[in-house]
Amino acid sequence: MSDLSLVKDHKDDKEHTPRSRRRGNGKMAAGAVVFGLFVLAAVLAPLITKGDPAEQDLLNRLADPSPAHPLGTDQLGRDEWTRLVYAIRVDLRVALLASLVPAILGSLIGIVAGLGAKWLDTAIMRVSDVVVSLPLFIFFIALVGLLGPGDGFLFLGPGELPLIIGFTLVSWVVYARLMRAEVRRVRSMDYVRAARSGGLPRWRVITGHIVPNAIGQSIVYFFVDIGLAVVAISTLSFLGVGIPVGTPEWGAMIQSARTVIQTNWWLIAAPGAAIALAGMGLALIGDGLDDRIKS
Amino acid sequence: MSALIELDDIRVHYTVPTRRHSPPVTLRALDGVSLAVERSRCLGVVGESGCGKSTLANVLVGLRTPTAGRVRYDGREVGARRSKDLCRRIQMVFQDPVGSLNPRRRVRSVLAELIDHHDLVPDTGMNSALDSLMEMVDLPPRVLEARPHELSGGQRQRVAIARALAVQPEVLVADEAVAALDVSAQATVINLLADLRAELGLTIVFISHDLGIVRTLCDSVAVMYAGRVVEEGTAEAVFTAAQHPYTRALLRAAPDLHRPGTVRRSPALEGEPAGTPETNTGCVFLPRCPEAEAACASAPPPYIGNESHRTACIHAVP
């Protein structure tokens, strides 16, 4: 009387995986390799470099690449390769936190807006409108300037906390809006109605049935956002805002090398390439995730 | 026997904002629906899109609070907030077998969550409870470990029925529960519902646009149009001696495998189902009715007939 076989079993999955899903897996793998190499380099930094990114050698300034200095030295005779690798720690740490904090905060706000009372939703959306209308970079420069670099906080270096606060104030909006839209879509799905009519309490419906199905797009954006944050942080420190000059940080490195672009162009090209590659790797992960979710 | 579920003059009205400078419009999804279903019976609700049949399902399971009117369950009046136990007693099976199962959950986890929440079996008995649920809906136990996308449409719909049965309900509200299925899967699910009703004494409210299925499954039928029940009675009476012009048109419009070949020169009914304008104080079917006359426009027609067959049409013969 019944269908005796499952229509698909897991063996089948490999043969009939939709194309977009396979393509997504490829992108994710490529992105993960790139990103993984960065993380690995950051962790193994003391082993693969000279060890101290601040060590100066004033007799050996602006040296050409050589076996001792694979990327040469900068104006203060610091090893560029060492600085480049140590900068991963700074850039990724700040970028990760500058995305994670707003992601969590914004998603929670979005859930409240999507499922809460109408007045609350209206209030949150109006506030988000105001934030969206702010001129981002001017706001940033003002805010970070106002807070000053400070001395660092817990494991954060000087200038990092103001950056994270600044990013949080601006980019929670994206997560809140994404989450609100998704939560509203999922809320009217039949499986949610089924869970509700099964008498499950509201919080269990939300945590067990609505949020897990609504969170996909936010996760995708989270990965893209880390990449964007890397670019933004470097841009800001290039402009002299945020991370103090002298810290091994890609944007700051480009900034200090800009006067020697004619002779020692690699001092700019190397951190530039690092920024681009990190951003690309993260975007690939996000894009691949997106393909997977949509298939 | 007294009715298990009774709806008394249920109204669900929505206020829809229109363009600026014009007053908001009130949509009447349900406009004075009274129905009663006895225990272990099967009521079919038929009608076209927008007739309010899905709203009716939502009112029955408590997903929508009526604007006015009373719902009684087992003789007691049901308030706006339902107790956990009452939620358990009335369960719903949805139309779309894809959208009605949480794509991220395995079948086991969805069923266990509900059983657990209602403390229906001791923890040690969970596995056997789940196995017997699967048996009840004719699925192999390994479906428990599947996620929805690994199942066919018919299997998903049986999982949806198992989910409803998991909490040991008394009433099953099926909203177009087989409409999205292929013919052969549809037949097995219809037979399953008939069997469950016989074995468990379930009361079923079966909402469908397909008259053939309702004829196969139900003892009584309510025909809805624009938020009202225009004809209601035993399936036998409604299908063999339809009184309302709309019911007759529906019966005539349904394509029939064994009575084709006659090329009709005109369709059964002109126009399309649409909301009835607020200005219409008469019969809801008036705009499309081929038999309308002046009297139909003045007041809603009263029900003519008796408990086993009543019709809201002034032309109906008692």
Added chain:
Amino acid sequence: MTAIEPVIEIANLTIATAGPGGVTLVDDVSLHVDAGECLGIVGESGSGKSLTLRSVLDLLPSSLVRTRGTMRFRGRRDEESRAVDPRELRGHGVSMIFQEPMSSLNPTMRIGDLIAAGPRARGVSRRDAADRALRLLGEVGVPRPEQRLRAWPHQLSGGLRQRVMIAMALSVEPVLLLCDEPTTALDATVQDQILTLVEHLRAERDMAMILVSHDLSVVSRIADRTAVMYAGRIVEQGPTRALIDDPRHPYTRGLIDSMPQLHGPPVRLKTIEGSPPTAGRLPRGCRFSPRCPLVVDACREADPPLMAIGPYRTTACLRHSAVNAGDQP
């Protein structure tokens, strides 16, 4: 019947997923439609009926390819049929109407422009195309056509949209109209109206038609001849009436028996055991054999070919004579 050639003749159509190890979804389907005739194709989801229809205009999704098959087409009665490429038929002799009337109409174009677009593309003047659009809207039963010309798709009801789509299809004066589940998304009374309209138009214009539907009762109302598809193959074909009254394939029989009946006392539905095979994991021998009540050893050895069993009738069942030999096999 004289030996006139059919309007369209498709031979050995095979469609598979692209790439290495492609899975065959439509397997060696051959069919033809005579002038003025309506062929119905019935099958469940995944049977390949829509793919077969779409391949006539090369409207397959990009992930699928036609791996085999030829097509011959005859544009006019006095013409000889010739081999054609599906793309040349778009807007020239063949039109198609789809299931979902909302997503099939471009929401950024007015109704009049939508209908006039086909003729305009073939060089008809703006004024003539507009006149034709108005006339067609009237012909497909849209009330107050002058006003509707300026309307947007979202302002129309489902039934009106489907009528607009039919008008668009007719605007290029096709000799063959392809209908893919044209009434599935519609209400019963509206479905009835659209089917009546299609019957009229076909008789008036002497168009040939292919109607694809999952619903045998819809097909039975319009089609002269019906083909039943199962798991990518045609398993039975014949004049509609004869096919329903005297099915010669157990799958056809099962489909008919599992349909709920509106008239007569209610009876328990008969069902077909199991579910259709997944493409790419077909059983050995006859595709229907695992579900077939009449199965014998020979059925599991080779997939039976379509065999002629009477005038215009073919079946792919070795035990076709047993299908109706009493209710219990």
